[in-house]
Amino acid sequence: MSLQIQSGVSLKPFNTFGVDVRARLFAEAHSDADVREALAYAAEHKVELLVIGGGSNLLLTRDIDALVLRMASRGVRITHEDCGMAVVEAEAGEPWHPFVQDMLAQGLSGLENLSLIPGTVGAAPMQNIGAYGVELKDVFHSLIALDRQTGELREFTLPECAFGYRDSIFKQQPGRWLILRVRFRLSFSATLHLDYGPVRQRLQEQGVTEPTPIHVSRAICAIRSEKLPDPVTLGNAGSFFKNPLVSAELAARIRESHPGLVAYPQADGQVKLAAGWLIEQAGWKGFREGDAGVHQLQALVLVNYGAASGRDLLNLAQRIQADIHERFGVSLEMEPNLY
Ligand code: FAD
Ligand code: NAP
Numbered sequence: 001m002s003l004q005i006q007s008g009v010s011l012k013p014f015n016t017f018g019v020d021v022r023a024r025l026f027a028e029a030h031s032d033a034d035v036r037e038a039l040a041y042a043a044e045h046k047v048e049l050l051v052i053g054g055g056s057n058l059l060l061t062r063d064i065d066a067l068v069l070r071m072a073s074r075g076v077r078i079t080h081e082d083c084g085m086a087v088v089e090a091e092a093g094e095p096w097h098p099f100v101q102d103m104l105a106q107g108l109s110g111l112e113n114l115s116l117i118p119g120t121v122g123a124a125p126m127q128n129i130g131a132y133g134v135e136l137k138d139v140f141h142s143l144i145a146l147d148r149q150t151g152e153l154r155e156f157t158l159p160e161c162a163f164g165y166r167d168s169i170f171k172q173q174p175g176r177w178l179i180l181r182v183r184f185r186l187s188f189s190a191t192l193h194l195d196y197g198p199v200r201q202r203l204q205e206q207g208v209t210e211p212t213p214i215h216v217s218r219a220i221c222a223i224r225s226e227k228l229p230d231p232v233t234l235g236n237a238g239s240f241f242k243n244p245l246v247s248a249e250l251a252a253r254i255r256e257s258h259p260g261l262v263a264y265p266q267a268d269g270q271v272k273l274a275a276g277w278l279i280e281q282a283g284w285k286g287f288r289e290g291d292a293g294v295h296q297l298q299a300l301v302l303v304n305y306g307a308a309s310g311r312d313l314l315n316l317a318q319r320i321q322a323d324i325h326e327r328f329g330v331s332l333e334m335e336p337n338l339y
Contacts, residue, residue: 053120092122
């Protein structure tokens with residue numbers, strides 16, 4: 001028996017909101033064997049299994065009556081090299097940002113725009129993480145997941161993951177797939193994505209005229225550090241709402257009364273609205289009630305000033321949703337996974 005199962009464990013250190021709820025049972029999986037042992041234990045004792053990584057996309061609203069399994073498996077390897085490209089395989093428990101830095105240090109590009117995202121490699125496909133114009137799907141090769149219904153391993157290729165905006169088959173089929181390792185297709189020759197937000201401008205300010213992927217990563221880390229609260233000092237789960245996709249008609253109607261509307265037309269004719277802008281216009285930026293609040297600098301981020309419960313944060317989120325719907329006719333969907 002290598003799996004150490006503990007009872008009544010506080011999950012406060014294991015979710016970036018810093019919400020203090022208890023797990024009935026808790027264990028860390030360092031290997032596939034640990035994962036299988038946890039599944040067998042859960043089946044035998046008729047207890048639910050909840051898999052987590054870094055806990056940076058969770059809102060825990062109650063004690064968790066389950067075996068919480070934290071993925072802690074480590075290991076990164078190049079499995080294939082060809083024509084300036086490499087396929088890199090990383091274990092689910094690898095912390096995301098150090099993995100990105102490791103790849104850049106080895107001269108492999110593709111992940112630089114996804115720098116400084118908290119969490120683990122194994123959770124990244126769940127919502128097809130994205131930032132600054134790049135999504136996981138752009139560098140994804142394949143992954144290996146365990147089917148919790150049958151216990152069999154399955155390889156998923158890119159089309160089989162059904163990646164969408166903050167979405168995937170793994171998110172659509174909650175609790176079915178346990179991601180064990182992910183493979184990325186990275187390049188030894190860089191194609192940089194600089195046209196999103198203030199990236200290019202930041203590089204210019206830094207006097208960088210011929211940017212490398214490492215320059216881009218550094219610029220993005222600097223931008224993010226200025227704007228986003230560090231969960232170590234202020235509990236949060238990043239963007240709390242997805243940017244809504246609305247019809248061009250609705251976007252035009254909102255613009256009539258709000259000419260400054262921040263909106264990005266999509267290829268399919270819909271328009272993506274900046275949810276943070278809507279929330280700010282509605283006056284929520286910097287709002288605080290008890291220890292639950294809306295961040296002072298980024299209205300899309302809900303924060304826990306210390307002792308907010310998951311319920312407090314959920315109540316605040318629901319008030320914001322209702323207000324935005326009433327003012328703009330727009331439905332905001334929560335991004336973190338609610339338990
Ligand atoms: P967790 O929160 O632990 O889990 C998330 C979900 O995935 C849960 O449903 C869990 O059950 C499931 N899960 C976890 N691991 C596995 C596994 N191995 N197999 C199957 N299911 C699993 N997200 C972005 O997309 N872009 C950003 O720019 C971004 N910036 C952020 C900034 C901050 C400050 C914070 C706090 C969050 C940010 N996020 C961002 C959200 C979050 O970091 C990502 O979604 C991240 O991928 C979550 O990883 P995690 O390991 O913490 O997952
Ligand atoms: P920002 O640059 O202030 O932009 C606001 C919103 O407008 C973003 O959410 C982004 O949507 C959208 N946007 C900006 N430029 C765009 C363009 N050229 N084309 C299409 N859409 C554009 O956003 P921010 O809050 O500082 O975040 C910067 C990036 O990091 C964004 O990509 C954001 O998604 C990501 N991020 C994500 C999280 C999370 O938890 N999910 C947390 C922090 C940051 P998109 O979100 O669709 O990109």
